[in-house]
Amino acid sequence: MEEKYPLRVYDDPILREKSKLIEEITEEIKELARYMVEFADNNNGIGLAAVQLGVPIRMFILRNYIILPDEKWTVSAPMVFINPKIIWKSKETNSDTEGCLSIPGLPKGPVERPSLVKIEALDLEGNKFIDEREGMNARVFLHENDHLNGVLFIDRLPPKERKEIEPELQEIKKKYHDSPKHQ
Ligand SMILES: [Zn+2]
Numbered sequence: 001m002e003e004k005y006p007l008r009v010y011d012d013p014i015l016r017e018k019s020k021l022i023e024e025i026t027e028e029i030k031e032l033a034r035y036m037v038e039f040a041d042n043n044n045g046i047g048l049a050a051v052q053l054g055v056p057i058r059m060f061i062l063r064n065y066i067i068l069p070d071e072k073w074t075v076s077a078p079m080v081f082i083n084p085k086i087i088w089k090s091k092e093t094n095s096d097t098e099g100c101l102s103i104p105g106l107p108k109g110p111v112e113r114p115s116l117v118k119i120e121a122l123d124l125e126g127n128k129f130i131d132e133r134e135g136m137n138a139r140v141f142l143h144e145n146d147h148l149n150g151v152l153f154i155d156r157l158p159p160k161e162r163k164e165i166e167p168e169l170q171e172i173k174k175k176y177h178d179s180p181k182h183q
Pocket residue numbers: 099100101102143144147
């Protein structure tokens with residue numbers, strides 16, 4: 001699977017493509033979804049969009065953060081979102097740092113996002129569901145949803161912070177795209 005679906009890293013042009021609507025949930029798509037969960041888990045990711053593995057279709061997986069007593073937290077079982085749509089978002093926003101498997105390195109911020117979103121999507125069986133998400137879980141959804149539109153979280157950084165990380169982005173490009181062992 002790793003050879004078939006290698007991780008795409010900044011600034012692979014595919015990460016800027018608008019992913020296509022899924023018309024039929026094929027066995028191949030189901031297999032890709034299972035592999036995406038495995039890949040995210042093995043790489044300490046909370047979410048992953050299909051385009052990050054080189055398949056520009058409107059699908060991503062994520063796990064929800066679950067807050068426990070005593071400021072502990074855990075994560076939910078994985079969820080699959082197919083052809084997701086934002087049907088409502090709050091005017092209220094919040095800012096936090098974000099990370100991305102396609103932009104290896106430390107989390108960066110602040111990224112401003114709506115605090116609450118209501119979304120509609122299909123699950124892997126093709127059943128429509130509605131999900132209301134808040135805080136970190138809204139953030140993870142919106143980050144993954146951005147990938148479907150060719151948007152990366154670094155695009156949402158304030159100009160000063162965006163400028164500050166430019167040298168690191170150049171390093172990533174050099175490491176992943178200019179070195180012969182990655183070609
Ligand atoms: Zn990402």
